[in-house]
Amino acid sequence: MKRFAELFAALDTTTSTAARTKALAEYFRTAPEADRVWTVALLSGRRPKRVVNATELRNWAAEAAGLPLWLFEESYNVAGDLAETIALLLPPATTDADPTLDQALRQLIQLAGQPEPIRKQATLAAWAQLQGDARLLYTKLITGGFRMGVAQGLMTRALAQATGVEETTLAHRLMGDWKPETTGFHALIEGDGQQGARPYPFALASPLEAEPETLGPVTDWLAEWKWDGIRGQIIARPGAFAVWSRGEDLITDRFPEFAALADFLPPGTVIDGEILAWDGVAPLPFAALQTRITRKTVSKAQMAKAPAHILAYDLLEDAGEDIRQQPLAHRRARLATILAQIPPSLPLSLSPQITAQDWPELTAERAKARDKQAEGLMLKRLSSPYHQGRKRGDWWKWKLDPYAVDAVMLYAQAGHGRRANLYTDYTFAVRDGNDLVPFTKAYSGLTDAEFNQITAWVNRNTLERFGPVRRVKPELVFEIGFEGIQASPRHKSGLALRFPRMLRWRQDKALDQIDTLESLRALLAGTKP
Amino acid sequence: MARDNLLTFTDKGIFCPEGGFYIDPWRPVDRALITHGHSDHARPGHNRYLSTDKAAPVIRARLGDITIDTIPYGETRAIGGVNVTFHPAGHVPGSAQIAVERGGEVWVVSGDYKVENDGLSEAFAPVPCHTFISECTFGLPLFRWQPQAAITADITDWWAKNRAEGRISIISAYSLGKAQRLMAMLGHQGPILTHGAVTHMTDILRDQGYNLPPTIHVTPDITHKTHPGALVVAPGSALGTPWAKRFGDAAEATASGWMALRGIRRRRGATTGFALSDHADWPGLNQAIRATGAERVFVTHGYTAPFRRWLSEQGYDAGIIETAYHGDDAQDPDFMLPEIPPGGAGGGQPPVATET
Ligand SMILES: [Zn+2]
Ligand SMILES: [Zn+2]
Numbered sequence: 001m002k003r004f005a006e007l008f009a010a011l012d013t014t015t016s017t018a019a020r021t022k023a024l025a026e027y028f029r030t031a032p033e034a035d036r037v038w039t040v041a042l043l044s045g046r047r048p049k050r051v052v053n054a055t056e057l058r059n060w061a062a063e064a065a066g067l068p069l070w071l072f073e074e075s076y077n078v079a080g081d082l083a084e085t086i087a088l089l090l091p092p093a094t095t096d097a098d099p100t101l102d103q104a105l106r107q108l109i110q111l112a113g114q115p116e117p118i119r120k121q122a123t124l125a126a127w128a129q130l131q132g133d134a135r136l137l138y139t140k141l142i143t144g145g146f147r148m149g150v151a152q153g154l155m156t157r158a159l160a161q162a163t164g165v166e167e168t169t170l171a172h173r174l175m176g177d178w179k180p181e182t183t184g185f186h187a188l189i190e191g192d193g194q195q196g197a198r199p200y201p202f203a204l205a206s207p208l209e210a211e212p213e214t215l216g217p218v219t220d221w222l223a224e225w226k227w228d229g230i231r232g233q234i235i236a237r238p239g240a241f242a243v244w245s246r247g248e249d250l251i252t253d254r255f256p257e258f259a260a261l262a263d264f265l266p267p268g269t270v271i272d273g274e275i276l277a278w279d280g281v282a283p284l285p286f287a288a289l290q291t292r293i294t295r296k297t298v299s300k301a302q303m304a305k306a307p308a309h310i311l312a313y314d315l316l317e318d319a320g321e322d323i324r325q326q327p328l329a330h331r332r333a334r335l336a337t338i339l340a341q342i343p344p345s346l347p348l349s350l351s352p353q354i355t356a357q358d359w360p361e362l363t364a365e366r367a368k369a370r371d372k373q374a375e376g377l378m379l380k381r382l383s384s385p386y387h388q389g390r391k392r393g394d395w396w397k398w399k400l401d402p403y404a405v406d407a408v409m410l411y412a413q414a415g416h417g418r419r420a421n422l423y424t425d426y427t428f429a430v431r432d433g434n435d436l437v438p439f440t441k442a443y444s445g446l447t448d449a450e451f452n453q454i455t456a457w458v459n460r461n462t463l464e465r466f467g468p469v470r471r472v473k474p475e476l477v478f479e480i481g482f483e484g485i486q487a488s489p490r491h492k493s494g495l496a497l498r499f500p501r502m503l504r505w506r507q508d509k510a511l512d513q514i515d516t517l518e519s520l521r522a523l524l525a526g527t528k529p
Numbered sequence: 530m531a532r533d534n535l536l537t538f539t540d541k542g543i544f545c546p547e548g549g550f551y552i553d554p555w556r557p558v559d560r561a562l563i564t565h566g567h568s569d570h571a572r573p574g575h576n577r578y579l580s581t582d583k584a585a586p587v588i589r590a591r592l593g594d595i596t597i598d599t600i601p602y603g604e605t606r607a608i609g610g611v612n613v614t615f616h617p618a619g620h621v622p623g624s625a626q627i628a629v630e631r632g633g634e635v636w637v638v639s640g641d642y643k644v645e646n647d648g649l650s651e652a653f654a655p656v657p658c659h660t661f662i663s664e665c666t667f668g669l670p671l672f673r674w675q676p677q678a679a680i681t682a683d684i685t686d687w688w689a690k691n692r693a694e695g696r697i698s699i700i701s702a703y704s705l706g707k708a709q710r711l712m713a714m715l716g717h718q719g720p721i722l723t724h725g726a727v728t729h730m731t732d733i734l735r736d737q738g739y740n741l742p743p744t745i746h747v748t749p750d751i752t753h754k755t756h757p758g759a760l761v762v763a764p765g766s767a768l769g770t771p772w773a774k775r776f777g778d779a780a781e782a783t784a785s786g787w788m789a790l791r792g793i794r795r796r797r798g799a800t801t802g803f804a805l806s807d808h809a810d811w812p813g814l815n816q817a818i819r820a821t822g823a824e825r826v827f828v829t830h831g832y833t834a835p836f837r838r839w840l841s842e843q844g845y846d847a848g849i850i851e852t853a854y855h856g857d858d859a860q861d862p863d864f865m866l867p868e869i870p871p872g873g874a875g876g877g878q879p880p881v882a883t884e885t
Contacts, residue, residue, distance in 0.1 A: 012795070070835075
């Protein structure tokens with residue numbers, strides 16, 4: 001674990017991409033091979049399942065540290081991270097053992113399903129022998145909440161540097177559902193020659209900030225709606241059918257209606273598209289799809305209420321051949337041909353292309369996005385390959401401007417972790433007659449300098465304390481941006497926002513200039529139910 | 530014991546009615562006893578000041594034309610109907626705890642303190658008392674400092690690694706206390722350059738006879754080319770400014786007790802953090818309080834609510850002194866933390882707010 005902890009510390013103390021890549025590549029060259037496999041697995045989201053729940057961890061750690069549980073909780077409130085809290089509160093290690101990452105994780109996996117006394121004893125024993133960052137990391141691994149803040153692209157690049165295997169090849173090989181327990185380092189890096197149900201790395205778009213005219217002639221571009229669903233990849237290969245989400249989750253079982261596609265798509269077809277809840281001709285709001293993704297198994301009633309459908313964007317594999325380097329125009333034509341040959345009753349169709357003579361016309365089309373349940377337009381260069389990850393220049397997301405309202409801060413709460421000593425989480429209200437009605441929380445969008453200033457203000461203007469939350473004088477006005485709004489009987493205001501965040505601190509505005517609940521209701525009425 | 534409390538807590542600070550003086554008051558008063566020169570303790574505007582002779586030069590340099598009387602550590606002076614004695618607090622050079630005695634009853638105000646002897650500040654000495662008023666900046670068990678020797682070794686390694694890469698090392702530290710402590714820890718290893726704010730405080734302490742290694746004041750002609758691989762000690766506010774640019778691609782680190790928390794290190798922008806504090810850590814606070822033999826403890830400055838509850842569970846008669854004035858102008862970097870309100874300590878229920 002020490003070698004892994006050193007890697008963690010090296011990554012944690014620099015934001016320089018070059019330095020991070022170097023540290024990782026060095027690790028992939030020198031760490032024990034089994035540890036390298038686990039590290040690739042952990043950095044690509046293949047975390048071991050949680051074997052101890054948070055309540056157990058708290059109780060065991062408080063007991064081992066000889067502290068009352070309430071003081072453990074106070075400490076956790078400040079550190080903001082359970083594993084770090086535990087690592088700091090426990091007495092120093094009694095031995096200086098150094099199990100490898102592989103040993104530690106294999107032992108951990110075996111704890112799953114064991115009775116509490118066994119899991120407790122193993123956990124206390126591990127804590128007693130691990131020091132500092134190794135203890136922190138081990139604890140994060142037990143909770144199933146391990147994250148290292150390394151983008152998969154960076155990890156792949158470092159692995160490519162360490163092994164000499166080309167980056168895109170490596171990226172594809174690392175996808176799918178391989179298991180670190182049973183995969184050797186060389187098998188992982190060199191591939192097993194089997195495609196199976198392995199997906200391709202997704203191509204990602206960058207937000208378009210410049211005027212669209214800067215992109216050249218409109219005819220160089222494919223424009224389509226930016227749908228608000230789940231980006232997914234459908235794999236139909238001989239003997240393998242799978243639906244993957246962009247987060248590399250296998251979601252085949254959550255959408256039983258797609259199973260029929262296996263019988264109709266030509267063998268060796270891989271399609272990139274958007275999974276949406278569908279009313280028969282058009283998408284339903286994202287809230288409908290949400291009812292489908294929160295559960296592992298889906299009931300008949302849910303399927304009837306929110307039937308799933310895929311709008312296809314792109315074709316990545318055609319008759320078993322990887323065609324990602326072909327121009328988009330070609331891939332799209334092949335996609336259209338394939339989709340034209342399947343029965344129209346199947347839940348898969350082409351995402352329509354939006355055509356326009358010039359940019360102003362396309363801009364006018366984009367304005368209709370909300371009526372279409374879309375977030376804006378996607379612009380893809382017709383001559384572009386299917387890139388791996390985000391490569392600026394060929395794919396742009398051209399979103400509508402967010403909705404915005406001015407609201408007043410009612411409550412403030414200290415942040416966690418990086419911002420444990422600042423008030424960063426706020427609850428906002430709009431006016432309803434003489435009342436202020438809380439309607440959303442937001443915690444991002446300001447600079448550290450602004451958070452510092454507001455923290456000082458909160459300290460001076462607290463009216464009441466409720467545990468970690470402070471009620472403050474309703475005085476500070478913020479512009480709150482959001483992507484969507486929906487009715488929500490669970491909330492006092494009767495509505496819920498999608499992706500709320502602070503656009504700016506309106507120091508120029510006072511309490512009497514904030515928006516009203518009525519104006520939010522009008523926005524709600526303006527969106528399709 | 531039927532008599533009035535020796536010290537009371539007012540909106541100007543801690544007040545001794547019988548002595549007619551305040552201790553570290555935050556609003557202008559007639560007579561102020563000052564524990565040490567940090568700006569959240571030594572404020573301008575009082576008619577008369579009293580501090581240790583060791584703390585006075587810095588206080589004078591910071592507050593300008595003030596009327597200040599001095600007293601050596603351990604000497605007792607009668608003020609009004611009480612006796613006052615200053616004892617070493619180990620926080621920074623010259624810092625003191627203040628003991629107030631009347632008819633055998635003793636109250637001690639700790640000021641800021643640390644228990645570990647740093648080799649530069651006069652070492653903390655526990656003062657037996659009946660009532661102890663303790664700071665608790667780091668009053669949570671999360672905070673346990675490494676011994677100074679271990680931190681010295683960590684900083685030494687970091688500096689050596691940067692030097693080997695041909696880079697300057699800049700370490701940010703408060704200009705009074707922490708900066709000089711770093712010099713004393715590291716000064717024998719190579720040239721230490723100082724920012725003007727640090728130079729100013731260092732010169733005053735050196736003139737007083739504190740044993741500090743030679744340092745070099747950063748003048749406009751000094752850069753990473755003239756002093757490759759040097760260590761620069763500067764206040765945090767100097768990092769990222771044009772002043773710091775002269776040192777090229779320098780490695781930066783912060784020395785503060787808050788660096789014990791990973792979240793706070795990360796907020797500092799991924800630089801290195803050394804958990805070096807001039808305040809007592811959790812074991813230090815507990816040890817210091819035990820050593821006074823006090824039955825009653827008031828806590829102030831820091832995690833007051835949980836620390837008070839902890840003490841009362843340990844059998845102390847414990848209370849909180851609210852510091853009404855720990856605002857945005859607190860310059861001690863160890864006070865960048867606002868008082869975080871207690872989460873589970875009987876603070877009531879969170880308000881019904883919207884969910885996300
Ligand atoms: Zn101080
Ligand atoms: Zn202080």
